[in-house]
Amino acid sequence: MATYLITGSNRGIGLEFCRQLKERGDNVIATCRTPSPELEELGVRVESDVEVTSTDSILRLRQRLNEIKLDCLIQNAGIAEYNSLSTLDSKSILRQFEVNALSPLCFSQAMMSNMGKGSKIVLITSRMGSIEDNTSGSSYGYRMSKVALCMAGKSLSIDLKPKGISVGILHPGLVSTRMTSFTRQGISAEHSVKGLVGIIDSLNIKNSGTFWHSNGEILPW
């Protein structure tokens, strides 16, 4: 039985991670700003008031966790605000950069004393953060923030190798959640998370720093 900490776990992909990991018998620490009834029903440990952009909030969480060893830290919390060239909004771009790129890096660093040899850090990024895969343009804030997250993940994988901590940079696919309510094309969170959990299980120090799709494909940077 391994211990997983998941951010943004009150809904969407984060909630589904909690459900599947709990179902297979793992220890789940579900962090969120405000718990949802669906999360509370799961019977996992819920840590609320965790705002990923707040250093104080993260330090308070670390105090509550005390010396608990984390086998896997899944940084899932994220936002998407669709800025086009004609609706460019620098505050929105900065907000997405802070939530999607800077916070997972700072959160990883803050949790370092709770991780050790064999621990895993998982960053939930997006294929929209692939420069090579960008054929449709626009979405400046979201794309720029997820490219930065991918870069943070790659550096973390190099810096943490000597400590035996591996890093997975994972794209969930287009998944039907509140974030993608503009389309009906998405796969279910259940299907996506099944694939993501399989990849996390196979994540190790040798394949650390790889950018994967939930379907197992390796994505270009």
Ligand SMILES: NC(=O)c1ccc[n+]([C@@H]2O[C@H](COP(=O)([O-])OP(=O)(O)OC[C@H]3O[C@@H](n4cnc5c(N)ncnc54)[C@H](OP(=O)(O)O)[C@@H]3O)[C@@H](O)[C@H]2O)c1
């Ligand atoms: N859905 C997709 O197709 C798709 C595709 C590629 C990547 N992703 C990535 O997958 C991750 C999960 O997305 P989702 O589809 O499940 O979206 P979602 O349903 O909108 O859920 C987003 C989660 O992030 C949390 N969150 C946002 N800002 C936060 C903050 N400042 N502090 C703490 N928690 C915060 C939300 O909490 P609140 O309820 O408190 O707002 C919510 O739990 C994101 O990183 C997203 O970029 C999703």
